[in-house]
Amino acid sequence: MGEQGQREETTGADPVVTDGATQSLLEAVIGLGESLEVDRVLDRIVATACALTGARYGALGVIGPSGGISSFITHGIPVEAHARIGPLPTGRGLLGQLIADPRPLRLEHLQTHASSYGFPAHHPRMTTFLGVPVRIRGTVFGNLYLTEKAGGVDFDEQDEELVQGLASAAGFVVDNARAYAVSERQRRWLEEVALLTAEVRPEVPLRTALAAVVAGVRRVAQAPGAAVLVASDEGSPTQLVADGPGAQVITELVDGRSGLVSRALGGEELLVPAGDGVSALLVPMRTHLVRDSVLVVLTEESAAPALPPGHDLVRSFADQAALALDRAEGVRDRQEMAILTDRERIARDLHDVVIQRLFAAGLQVQSTLSQGAARDPESTDAVLRRLVAELDTTISDIRSTIFDLQASHAGSLRSEVQGIVRDYGRVLGWTPAVRSSGPVDSLASPTLTEQTAAVVREALSNVARHSGASEAWVELHATADRLEVEIGDDGAGLPSGRRESGLANLRERARRLGGDLELVCPPDGGTRVVWRVPIA
Structure with a gap:
């Protein structure tokens, strides 16, 4: 439609609207509220105004x-004609x-008006004109x-009155449609934030997490990119996920x-x-x-013209995405710190316990060999038996250390006992x-694991409350048909009359x-609780 015209002052007389026109207006107003989609509402307003007044365009x-x-x-100008006319008007004339x-x-x-600006090529001929503002909440x-x-x-005056009535109703309808569209945006925002929080987990690679952020903000803003x-x-962009x-x-x-x-x-x-009617936020x-990151969202200038741009939702989504990324990174750092701490503990145990035992065993073997001639066979045999026992204990400690270094399965018997x-x-x-020793995890059922964990917890509770021990141990021995659990300490032993x-x-x-x-109470002190059950 061209941007030109001639102004005419209206008189102060009240226009007369016929009963038939009033009925048509009422039906038109009712029809405007059939949809809550903003674009469809705007199309319906223009088509209804043309139908009420008999306007061709x-x-x-x-x-x-x-x-x-x-x-x-x-309304009234075919799509092909639009293409020939060129860009739509921007508000001149x-x-x-x-x-x-x-x-x-x-x-x-309209051609004789002082604001006449002229028609572009291929524009249809237009002479008579009626213009009416559409207000929402006074604006x-x-x-x-x-x-x-x-x-x-x-x-005529009736046309003007009808279109003014339609424009008043249209303002309310557009306002409702805009409120609905804004609430839909907020609903999408809530859904996408919840989905993002679920998708951005510590085990997810950073690039995958960034891809989830990009997909989410596209859906929130309904953006083309x-x-x-x-x-x-150094501060320059090094990674782009689009x-x-x-x-x-x-x-x-x-x-x-x-x-x-x-x-x-x-x-x-x-x-x-960003060119072609597109801006980049x-x-x-x-x-x-x-690392420092920037969220880039394309917005089409012609998209949802009746709605606010939605930049606030993009900003708040960016803040939520930053929180999700930081949370995942923080959990990942904490997990790595726990692994490093556990490895330090294992290394310390290897140095302070296992290596010292091996060193002591080596010294005893060396001493036995050097003094073998002076010892009787029975004394030598006792020393060797004690060394074998020490080496068996050391081997068991090394197996436990290997288990600690491996990725333990949540819920396994050994991992439960370790916890x-x-x-x-x-x-x-x-x-x-x-x-x-033995296939502890593969043979222990969930029920047996639960019962064994309760036994270990009760026995260690007794050690903590009554024994006064400086050393304690938990040993798990599994065979094809039997599980034996031993909890021992070097404390005061079991009191009489307990x-x-x-x-x-x-x-x-x-x-x-x-x-x-x-229950075993060795002569040299301490207590051993041995719990044996069959493996079904």
């Missing part, structure tokens, strides 16, 4: 933030006159433009305007044109554990040793599984 110009027309919805002075305007010959949202009333007659830029140690048909536009923007990218990586939010992601021992290590001030409340529980657990409990 109609348009709704949505006023943008700059004061010009940001979107122009037309008569269209601009109505924006500057938003009052109803009815003209017989002009846009203007309805109608031309070429059927039969070649002028628009989005990307995340990650800075290198998605969508507009990904190439972002790549070219990053490659050709490095200064903008550096400013964004430095914490500055930017909105820059660059939002810094406020991460603390991950209990670590817990009681904090109570005792030192950590009891754990040794195992009450066996805890030990009675251990006996009962063994009895229910078809096993038994043995």
Whole structure:
């Protein structure tokens, strides 16, 4: 529709609207509320205005933030004609006159108006004109433009009154549709934030996590393209993860305007044109554990003209994405620290226990060999038997260390016992040793694992409360048909006249599984609790 015209003042007389026209207006207003999609509502408003007045051509110009027309919805002009006419108007000529002075305007010959601007080539001929502003909450949202009333007659006062009534109702309908669209955006935002939190986990590689961020913000903003830029140690972008048909536009923007990218990586939010009616919003992601990052989102200037741009949702999504990335990185760092701490403990145990035992055993062998002639065979045999026992214990310790170094399976018997021992290590001030032999994990059922864990927990509780020990151990021995658990210490031993409340529980657990409990008190002190059950 051309941007030209002639202004005509209306009289103060009240226009007369016929009953038939009133009925048509009521039906039209009801029809406007059938959809909550903003674009469909705007199309329906223009089509309804044309139907009410008999106008051949109609348009709704949505006023943008700059004061010009940001979107122009037309009716009556075929798509092919649009292509021949060229770019849509932006608010000059008569269209601009109505924006500057938003009052109803009815003209017989729009070409004679002082604001006449002329028609572009291939534009259909237009003479009569009716323009009415559409207001939302007192603010002009846009203007309805109608031309070429059927039969070649002028628009009259009834037409003007009908369109004003329609425009008033249209303001409420557009307002409702906008509120619905904004609530849908917020709903998508909540869904995407929840999905992002679930997808960005510590075990997920950084690039995969960034891809989840990009896909999420695209869905939130309904953008043709989005990307995340990650800075290198020097501050320049080193990693680009892009998605969508507009990904190439972002790549070219990053490659050709490095200064903008550096400013964004430095914490500055930017909105820059990216060509072909598309802008790029660059939002810094406020991460603390991950390198400096920037979220880039393409926005189409013609998309959802009746809605606010949605930049606030993009900013808040960027903040949530930064939190998710930091959380995953923090958990990953904590896991690595736990592994390093555990390895240090294992190395310390190897040095302080295993190596010292081997060294002591070697000295005893050397001493036995050098004094063998002076010793009787029975004494030599006793020394060697003691050395063999020491070496067996050392081998068991090494096996336990190997198990610690391997990735333990959650819920396995050895991992359960290791967890209990670590817990009681904090109570005792030192950590009891754990040794195992045989196929402990492969043969122990979940029920047997649960019962064994309870036995170890009860026995170590007794060690902590009553024994006064400086050393304790838990040994697991499994054969094809039997599991034996020994919990021992070097403490004061079992007192006479004791009450066996805890030990009675251990006996009962063994009895229910078809096993038994043995208490051993060596002459040199300490206690050994041996719990034996069959393996079903």
